[in-house]
Amino acid sequence: MFDAWDVSLNGVLIPLLSKEWDLTAGQAAWIGTANLLGMALGAFVWATIADRIGRKAAFTATLAVFAVFTIAGVFTTDIVAFAVLRFIAGFGLGGAIPVDYALVGEFTPRKHRGRVLTAMDAWWPIGSALAGFVSAWFLTMWADWRPPLLAMVLPAILLIFVRLWIPESPMFLMRKNRHEEARKVIDNLVRAAGTKPVAYRLETMDSIPKMSAGAVFDQLRRVWAFSWRTTLAVWLLFLTVMFVYYVSLQWLPTFLM
Numbered sequence: 001m002f003d004a005w006d007v008s009l010n011g012v013l014i015p016l017l018s019k020e021w022d023l024t025a026g027q028a029a030w031i032g033t034a035n036l037l038g039m040a041l042g043a044f045v046w047a048t049i050a051d052r053i054g055r056k057a058a059f060t061a062t063l064a065v066f067a068v069f070t071i072a073g074v075f076t077t078d079i080v081a082f083a084v085l086r087f088i089a090g091f092g093l094g095g096a097i098p099v100d101y102a103l104v105g106e107f108t109p110r111k112h113r114g115r116v117l118t119a120m121d122a123w124w125p126i127g128s129a130l131a132g133f134v135s136a137w138f139l140t141m142w143a144d145w146r147p148p149l150l151a152m153v154l155p156a157i158l159l160i161f162v163r164l165w166i167p168e169s170p171m172f173l174m175r176k177n178r179h180e181e182a183r184k185v186i187d188n189l190v191r192a193a194g195t196k197p198v199a200y201r202l203e204t205m206d207s208i209p210k211m212s213a214g215a216v217f218d219q220l221r222r223v224w225a226f227s228w229r230t231t232l233a234v235w236l237l238f239l240t241v242m243f244v245y246y247v248s249l250q251w252l253p254t255f256l257m
Contacts, residue, residue, distance in 0.1 A: 004127030011253040012135045031249040034083040038090025046095025055103040056168045065092025086094040106169040
């Protein structure tokens with residue numbers, strides 16, 4: 001929901017900041033572009049980090065980065081500082097997306113995983129709609145671009161504290177050979193679900209992934225090595241779809257003014 005809200009909010013911010021800071025079209029474009037570039041880099045980097053430090057820690061960190069630098073953006077008075085802060089906030093938010101999907105997917109039984117992950121996408125139009133409704137409401141009351149930006153951060157801050165009570169993914173713990181912690185999480189889930197406990201064993205991993213700069217590029221290399229034709233086709237498909245989608249979200253309000 002936050003990614004949809006954040007991206008849709010760019011469409012509200014572009015005309016407002018263009019007028020307040022007397023921006024050219026080229027300068028105003030950086031309001032959304034910086035944010036999207038940060039999200040792209042964040043999704044690329046944080047997915048690998050989460051494989052090393054855990055889904056729970058990574059998700060909390062990504063939301064914290066998003067919240068802190070979004071709030072910092074409220075106090076800026078020029079487009080350069082605002083674009084830099086939006087890039088860093090996007091870096092955090094972009095990381096939250098793959099980490100969240102991984103965390104939910106690893107807690108969901110395989111036969112329900114597809115439906116659950118698909119249902120998560122239903123929050124995208126909700127977040128996008130909230131960006132429009134909440135922004136219109138705040139602009140009617142204060143005629144200022146800052147309240148809509150701050151309103152987006154409040155649920156993210158709340159979610160950081162909610163995440164403190166969510167256990168780490170047992171699949172991640174097993175890949176790290178932290179079997180005692182994994183058993184504790186699994187057994188607690190079985191008790192909470194009220195199902196009958198059954199005997200199980202956890203595999204011991206021969207190699208444990210470690211944090212390194214090269215790990216990010218190694219994962220990207222393996223994606224292309226699996227099937228470069230399939231990867232290329234999927235990337236091009238998403239590129240064309242997302243190009244039209246994000247251009248419409250960010251510039252349609254300006255075109256209609």
